[in-house]
Amino acid sequence: MHPWISKIHFYYRSLLSAQILSLTIGFFCITYLILSNFSQLSIENISPKTWIQSVLTNNTNTIALNITKQDINSLVDIENKSFICDRMRKNDGTREVNVSSELDDHLINILRPYCEVVPILRNNWIPAKRYIESDIVFIIYTSASFYHTRATAVRDTWLSRVTHKYFFSQTPYPSLPVTVIEGVGETYSSNIKKIYYGMQIAYKNHNKTAKFYFLAGCDTFVNVPHLLKHLESFNYKQPIIIGGYPNKHVCYVKRNATNDIISYPSGGAGFLLSSHTMNLMIPKLNSYFENDWPLTDDKAHADAALTCLAHSMGINSTFVPGFWKFNPEKTLTDIGKEKFYTNPEPNTFHYIHPLFMYVLDEFYIHQLLDRLGNDKNFDELMKFTRQFVLIHYELLRIKKRECTLPEVERIKE
Incomplete structure (x- = not known):
C-alpha cells in the first residue's frame, strides 16, 4: 500500500479526477482550434523574420529555418511531453502553472509515482483497426458488499466508456445497474453461478451482434483501447478463448476428477470468449455445471470450469501478453521491469483497490491524451474528447441522484 493512500480520500471528495481531465481536454481542444486556423497561414506570416531566410534553389523559392541542433532537441522534447511524468516544481518549490495546490499535489504525489511503475508511452498511438x-460485451460479476466500493469504482472509470456491460449479482441495485440473478447467493462460491447464468443472459441479448465476451470481477482494471489492439490478429468466427497468466487445473466429468489437466487463463486478469465459442458453449452450460463440475467452495473457479468445458469441445486457450494477475506495483516487483515492459500497452490489472481504480484510469487517460497530442492526431483527439465529455456529464447526473448533501444549519438572527 502506498504511504500516501490516506490522502486520496480527500482528493476524491471534490471529483479532482474529473476536474483535471476536463482542464486537460479543454487545453487540447483550444490547441486544436489554434492549429486548425494556423494551418491556413504561410510560414512567413507566423515566423519571426530572424528565423527565416529566402534561399533560391533550382529557381525555386524555399524557406530555411535558422534553428540550431539544441533548438531542434527542445522542439522534440516539447512534442514528446508527458503531462504527468514531466511535471515538476521549480527549484524554489513554486508551481510551474497556475493551478491550485490541491490539484498540483494530486498530480505530483498521487499520479506521478506511476511513471516509475508502468511503461510510459509519449507518442506513436496506433488505434485498433479490426x-x-x-x-x-463486458460481463462483471460482483456482490452486494462491493456495490459502494469496487463496483462503483469500475462503473465510474473504464467501464463508463463501453457500450455493452453487465453487473451480475443477486441483490438489486439500480445505480450500477445490477442485473439480478435470483438465488445464487452473495458468497465467493456464488461467482461461478453468476458467471454461467450471466453468460446466458448476455448471449441472449447480444448473440446477433457481439464478436467477443469479456469476463472479469469488479476489482479488475481494463484498458479497453489496448485490449482492442491485442485482438487484431484474432477472428471472432473461430472457437477461441483469449487471456493471460495461465494456471493449471484438473477437469471433471460427473463430478469426478479426470486425467485431463488444462492450462486456463486467470479469471482475475479477465479473459475473452469469441462469439463462436459462445455459440458452441451456451447450449452445454447448464448440463455441465449441473452434472459435471463440482460446485463446492474449493472448486468455485469459473475460469477453470469454462476452460475445461471448452477443452471437452476441442477448444484450447490462447495466451497473450498484457493480462496481469496483480496490480502494477506487485507485477513490477514480482517479474522485474524488463519482463513487465516487454508489452508496453497492458490490457488489464487485477486486485485494484477502489481508490486506485480512479487513479490508474486517470493516469492512462492522460497518457492517451499525451500520445494523441504529441502525434498531432487531432481528429482522434476530438473524437475521444467528445466521448469523454458526454460520459463525464452523464456520470455527474448519476452522482447527483445518488448523493444527498448535508443540511445547511441556518444561523438564527
Whole structure:
C-alpha cells in the first residue's frame, strides 16, 4: 500500500479526477482550434523574420529555418511531453502553472509515482483497426458488499466508456445497474453461478451482434483501447478463448476428477470468449455445471470450469501478453521491469483497490491524451474528447441522484 493512500480520500471528495481531465481536454481542444486556423497561414506570416531566410534553389523559392541542433532537441522534447511524468516544481518549490495546490499535489504525489511503475508511452498511438469497443460485451460479476466500493469504482472509470456491460449479482441495485440473478447467493462460491447464468443472459441479448465476451470481477482494471489492439490478429468466427497468466487445473466429468489437466487463463486478469465459442458453449452450460463440475467452495473457479468445458469441445486457450494477475506495483516487483515492459500497452490489472481504480484510469487517460497530442492526431483527439465529455456529464447526473448533501444549519438572527 502506498504511504500516501490516506490522502486520496480527500482528493476524491471534490471529483479532482474529473476536474483535471476536463482542464486537460479543454487545453487540447483550444490547441486544436489554434492549429486548425494556423494551418491556413504561410510560414512567413507566423515566423519571426530572424528565423527565416529566402534561399533560391533550382529557381525555386524555399524557406530555411535558422534553428540550431539544441533548438531542434527542445522542439522534440516539447512534442514528446508527458503531462504527468514531466511535471515538476521549480527549484524554489513554486508551481510551474497556475493551478491550485490541491490539484498540483494530486498530480505530483498521487499520479506521478506511476511513471516509475508502468511503461510510459509519449507518442506513436496506433488505434485498433479490426474491432471497436461495442464489438465486446463486458460481463462483471460482483456482490452486494462491493456495490459502494469496487463496483462503483469500475462503473465510474473504464467501464463508463463501453457500450455493452453487465453487473451480475443477486441483490438489486439500480445505480450500477445490477442485473439480478435470483438465488445464487452473495458468497465467493456464488461467482461461478453468476458467471454461467450471466453468460446466458448476455448471449441472449447480444448473440446477433457481439464478436467477443469479456469476463472479469469488479476489482479488475481494463484498458479497453489496448485490449482492442491485442485482438487484431484474432477472428471472432473461430472457437477461441483469449487471456493471460495461465494456471493449471484438473477437469471433471460427473463430478469426478479426470486425467485431463488444462492450462486456463486467470479469471482475475479477465479473459475473452469469441462469439463462436459462445455459440458452441451456451447450449452445454447448464448440463455441465449441473452434472459435471463440482460446485463446492474449493472448486468455485469459473475460469477453470469454462476452460475445461471448452477443452471437452476441442477448444484450447490462447495466451497473450498484457493480462496481469496483480496490480502494477506487485507485477513490477514480482517479474522485474524488463519482463513487465516487454508489452508496453497492458490490457488489464487485477486486485485494484477502489481508490486506485480512479487513479490508474486517470493516469492512462492522460497518457492517451499525451500520445494523441504529441502525434498531432487531432481528429482522434476530438473524437475521444467528445466521448469523454458526454460520459463525464452523464456520470455527474448519476452522482447527483445518488448523493444527498448535508443540511445547511441556518444561523438564527
